[in-house]
Amino acid sequence: MVRWLKRSYIYLIFAFLYLPIAVLMVYSLNDARSRGMWGGFTLRWYVELFQDRTIMNSLYATLIIGVSSALIATVIGTMAAIGIHNTRGVPKKLIMNVTYLPVLNPEIVTAISLMLLFVFSRMRFGYITLLLSHITFNVPYVILSVLPKLRQLNKHLYEAALDLGCTPLQALWKVIIPEIMPGIITGLLLAFTLSIDDFVVSFFTTGSGVSTLSITVYSMARRGINPKINALSTIMFTFVLALLIIVNVRQAREERKERNGRRVPKKDSPYDPRFGSA
Amino acid sequence: MKRLSLTPYVIWMVLFTVVPMLLVLYYAFTVPTEGGTTWSLENFTRFFQPIYLRVFIRSLNLAVISTLICLLLGYPAAMIMAGNAFKRKHVIMLLFVVPMWMNFLLRTYAWLTILERNGFLNSLLTFFSLPRVNILYTNGAVVLGMVYNFLPFMVLPIYSVLSKIDKGVVEAAGDLGANPFQVFIKVILPLSLPGVVSGITMVFMPAMTTFVISRLLGGGQFTLIGNLIEQQFLVVGDWGFGSAISVVMIVVILLSMAVMSFFEGEEKDVALW
Amino acid sequence: MVSEIIVQLKGVSKYYDDTPALTDVDLYIRKNEFVTLLGPSGCGKTTMLRLIGGFEKPDTGTITFNGQDIGNVPSHKRKVNTVFQRYALFSHLNVFENIAFGLRIKKMKESVIREKVSRMLELVNLQGYEKRDVNSLSGGQQQRVAIARALVNEPDVLLLDEPLAALDLKLRKEMQHELKNMQRQLGITFLFVTHDQEEALSMSDTVVVMKDGEIQQIGTPEMIYNEPVNAFVADFIGESNIVDGIMRQDYLVEFAGNLFECADSGFARDELVDVVIRPEDLALMPPDQAKLKGVVRSVNFLGVHYEMIVEGADGTEWLVHSTLMEPVGTMVGLGLEPMDIHIMKKVRA
Numbered sequence: 001m002v003r004w005l006k007r008s009y010i011y012l013i014f015a016f017l018y019l020p021i022a023v024l025m026v027y028s029l030n031d032a033r034s035r036g037m038w039g040g041f042t043l044r045w046y047v048e049l050f051q052d053r054t055i056m057n058s059l060y061a062t063l064i065i066g067v068s069s070a071l072i073a074t075v076i077g078t079m080a081a082i083g084i085h086n087t088r089g090v091p092k093k094l095i096m097n098v099t100y101l102p103v104l105n106p107e108i109v110t111a112i113s114l115m116l117l118f119v120f121s122r123m124r125f126g127y128i129t130l131l132l133s134h135i136t137f138n139v140p141y142v143i144l145s146v147l148p149k150l151r152q153l154n155k156h157l158y159e160a161a162l163d164l165g166c167t168p169l170q171a172l173w174k175v176i177i178p179e180i181m182p183g184i185i186t187g188l189l190l191a192f193t194l195s196i197d198d199f200v201v202s203f204f205t206t207g208s209g210v211s212t213l214s215i216t217v218y219s220m221a222r223r224g225i226n227p228k229i230n231a232l233s234t235i236m237f238t239f240v241l242a243l244l245i246i247v248n249v250r251q252a253r254e255e256r257k258e259r260n261g262r263r264v265p266k267k268d269s270p271y272d273p274r275f276g277s278a
Numbered sequence: 279m280k281r282l283s284l285t286p287y288v289i290w291m292v293l294f295t296v297v298p299m300l301l302v303l304y305y306a307f308t309v310p311t312e313g314g315t316t317w318s319l320e321n322f323t324r325f326f327q328p329i330y331l332r333v334f335i336r337s338l339n340l341a342v343i344s345t346l347i348c349l350l351l352g353y354p355a356a357m358i359m360a361g362n363a364f365k366r367k368h369v370i371m372l373l374f375v376v377p378m379w380m381n382f383l384l385r386t387y388a389w390l391t392i393l394e395r396n397g398f399l400n401s402l403l404t405f406f407s408l409p410r411v412n413i414l415y416t417n418g419a420v421v422l423g424m425v426y427n428f429l430p431f432m433v434l435p436i437y438s439v440l441s442k443i444d445k446g447v448v449e450a451a452g453d454l455g456a457n458p459f460q461v462f463i464k465v466i467l468p469l470s471l472p473g474v475v476s477g478i479t480m481v482f483m484p485a486m487t488t489f490v491i492s493r494l495l496g497g498g499q500f501t502l503i504g505n506l507i508e509q510q511f512l513v514v515g516d517w518g519f520g521s522a523i524s525v526v527m528i529v530v531i532l533l534s535m536a537v538m539s540f541f542e543g544e545e546k547d548v549a550l551w
Numbered sequence: 552m553v554s555e556i557i558v559q560l561k562g563v564s565k566y567y568d569d570t571p572a573l574t575d576v577d578l579y580i581r582k583n584e585f586v587t588l589l590g591p592s593g594c595g596k597t598t599m600l601r602l603i604g605g606f607e608k609p610d611t612g613t614i615t616f617n618g619q620d621i622g623n624v625p626s627h628k629r630k631v632n633t634v635f636q637r638y639a640l641f642s643h644l645n646v647f648e649n650i651a652f653g654l655r656i657k658k659m660k661e662s663v664i665r666e667k668v669s670r671m672l673e674l675v676n677l678q679g680y681e682k683r684d685v686n687s688l689s690g691g692q693q694q695r696v697a698i699a700r701a702l703v704n705e706p707d708v709l710l711l712d713e714p715l716a717a718l719d720l721k722l723r724k725e726m727q728h729e730l731k732n733m734q735r736q737l738g739i740t741f742l743f744v745t746h747d748q749e750e751a752l753s754m755s756d757t758v759v760v761m762k763d764g765e766i767q768q769i770g771t772p773e774m775i776y777n778e779p780v781n782a783f784v785a786d787f788i789g790e791s792n793i794v795d796g797i798m799r800q801d802y803l804v805e806f807a808g809n810l811f812e813c814a815d816s817g818f819a820r821d822e823l824v825d826v827v828i829r830p831e832d833l834a835l836m837p838p839d840q841a842k843l844k845g846v847v848r849s850v851n852f853l854g855v856h857y858e859m860i861v862e863g864a865d866g867t868e869w870l871v872h873s874t875l876m877e878p879v880g881t882m883v884g885l886g887l888e889p890m891d892i893h894i895m896k897k898v899r900a
């Protein structure tokens with residue numbers, strides 16, 4: 001009985017969480033002029049969506065920025081994590097504190113501070129400023145995904161590689177990097193999704209006609225409802241869902257492997273609730 | 279060699295994190311004069327004028343209300359999910375997180391569709407012959423948007439603390455004669471406090487600083503502190519004032535985090551200044 | 552015939568932030584020798600291996616390899632390989648690739664690699680495990696992969712840091728045997744670390760007993776066991792009774808209120824000494840026939856023998872190992888031969 005009550009409560013919360021998404025999905029297939037009514041099934045909004053130059057351009061920009069900022073942030077962040085892992089004392093504390101700064105700062109503060117920087121250095125607002133900003137807020141998350149992997153590493157692994165004839169660089173490349181690869185990939189995915197999801201920082205650091213999806217949605221939404229956005233939401237949600245399932249299957253496999261391998265238990269991943277669910 | 283791998287990041291960090299923050303401080307503490315700038319607290323004194331203070335109070339107010347609602351809704355949810363009401367806990371948790379993966383703007387936009395005059399809600403009400411409501415562009419809608427967007431930030435930390443509580447402790451308390459209510463008050467609640475604290479921080483902070491939710495669902499009539507900053511930078515062009523408000527906001531947030539970590543009473547991994 | 556020296560440490564010290572981990576160590580290791588470092592936790596055994604392996608630099612002293620100073624040779628250029636304390640296998644590689652790792656770094660031909668690795672797999676008894684994920688192996692198997700991974704490079708010296716510590720007793724005995732066989736077969740010098748004295752005594756040609764970063768004694772297992780140089784070595788090598796004594800004159804020592812004949816000489820008259828008596832050297836006998844007497848306080852059956860604690864009249868507790876036993880509370884006598892009384896200079900505290 002009590003159990004039934006408990007479950008109902010959770011289902012209610014789920015209803016609250018999923019209702020807006022479901023409504024969007026249904027409306028994206030609705031052919032009615034008046035949006036409150038059901039006017040029959042249509043794929044018209046999807047067709048229009050793909051014909052909309054603004055939306056398509058911003059989708060393109062979002063993906064370009066997402067992929068390139070995630071890749072660059074992953075390289076910088078992984079190198080940084082390895083460096084931080086081998087640093088001690090005050091320098092380490094200092095670097096970690098500054099690393100947490102963009103994570104803890106309100107987004108809008110990060111956004112305006114970067115905007116000031118670009119104004120101050122007389123950069124032209126556009127792709128480059130956008131890319132630099134995205135890399136900046138992504139790097140800390142990559143570092144925070146890679147560091148726990150480094151901490152779990154058997155600390156003699158690097159020495160074992162040297163012992164077997166590797167130069168320090170080879171040891172890093174042939175042993176350390178492959179061993180922490182799961183953390184690097186998590187960091188890469190996290191960076192990519194954060195970049196895709198970002199609105200605030202992009203809004204303040206873009207210019208000269210470059211617009212990400214979030215920015216386009218924002219300006220459309222300010223003018224009221226637009227069924228094309230419904231179609232876009234549906235597509236993105238489905239895509240994200242597919243991605244999520246892949247990631248979860250991968251993670252489950254990884255965990256099974258770790259359990260068999262009697263390795264050190266996993267440390268908490270950096271705090272993004274979407275990744276902290278495991 | 280290992281130190282070398284830090285160099286690109288350190289340079290990046292200085293250029294894109296430290297220098298920008300210093301710029302914010304610089305703009306906040308200077309005012310333009312003919313032929314240059316001078317140090318001044320004017321931007322801050324301006325902030326304490328009634329019209330701006332009112333914005334600040336309203337932001338604080340809405341953020342506190344949203345945080346409280348998230349706590350009230352989220353704590354029981356976290357507790358149920360951490361308990362044994364469901365067999366496949368990780369699936370439930372996954373279902374809980376999935377909506378978070380939607381683009382933040384689209385998620386907020388979705389509520390427009392529901393709340394607008396001819397939207398889903400009013401269609402539903404009409405269908406049941408109930409009176410229509412107009413809650414879009416009100417404080418209520420803003421709070422709703424905040425709760426919707428930030429609820430998971432409250433639930434997840436509490437859930438993770440609760441699910442780590444040793445079952446033996448709870449049973450021991452029961453064994454020592456505590457009734458379920460006493461067990462909750464005397465054992466579970468205190469043990470889950472760190473989760474509550476980080477949940478509160480994680481909801482309060484974005485709620486206090488958002489400008490998107492208020493802009494879309496509040497329709498621009500209900501300016502919050504985030505909107506104020508946005509306007510200073512993108513509309514008015516008064517960067518000094520905008521920076522000063524940002525500094526005030528950072529101070530408020532650092533203060534609330536300090537208070538929170540005092541309540542938490544335990545050394546956290548995250549080193550704050 | 553005595554073979555030549557391959558590794559030599561001269562006056563080697565190592566400090567971690569001013570606390571010494573090794574102080575002024577002199578040690579040489581001959582070719583094909585099986586040398587064991589033995590000592591309690593934290594005495595500097597791992598530090599010594601790391602210095603020889605090239606993972607740390609000594610603060611003072613020199614380390615030579617075949618007569619050459621190797622102070623500035625980085626570890627990947629030393630003809631030394633290490634089996635690490637917790638194996639340090641590469642979990643992103645399978646068994647075959649783990650073993651082949653060093654050969655690949657040296658860019659050997661694929662056919663050579665195959666042949667060498669399969670010979671190694673045979674040696675460590677892991678044929679058919681090539682494709683296995685190293686995390687799915689048992690502790691003993693992982694351990695053997697670690698040994699194969701090091702041995703396949705044909706090092707002149709193999710360093711093994713407590714390679715058997717994580718194994719259960721039975722497996723450990725087996726592996727001790729296998730290791731010893733491998734060492735004989737391959738003719739490689741082994742420097743082996745353990746804190747298990749039985750392991751040290753049964754496997755080694757030479758045992759090095761260490762304490763607090765200093766070498767206490769170097770010798771064959773028999774020498775170490777039979778003629779420990781001080782009470783610490785005696786106690787560490789086998790549980791011992793150590794009591795205070797006074798050397799009344801050559802071959803005559805006083806302890807526990809009695810004078811005993813002994814086999815030692817060369818002490819000053821009335822010098823305070825440590826008297827060490829092994830538990831198995833104390834024989835139970837009727838009280839009236841023995842100088843040492845006491846009451847049995849506890850009896851433990853340990854499988855092969857009984858362990859008893861006998862409390863003497865002066866309160867000294869004697870540990871006695873015997874295949875016979877007397878019930879708790881009985882008055883017994885403890886007999887001992889002069890040869891079994893080991894007199895040692897007091898260690899400066």
Ligand SMILES: Nc1ncnc2c1ncn2[C@@H]1O[C@H](COP(=O)(O)OP(=O)(O)OP(=O)(O)O)[C@@H](O)[C@H]1O
Binds near residue numbers: 567568596746
């Ligand atoms: N990297 C280090 N930094 C500081 N102190 C260290 C370091 N490595 C070892 N020590 C110290 O040096 C001493 C010797 O350590 P070592 O690891 O050589 O001991 P060990 O004999 O191998 O012990 P065990 O049997 O526990 O492995 C110890 O007191 C240890 O605390």
Ligand SMILES: [Mg+2]
Binds near residue numbers: 596597598636712
């Ligand atoms: Mg050791």
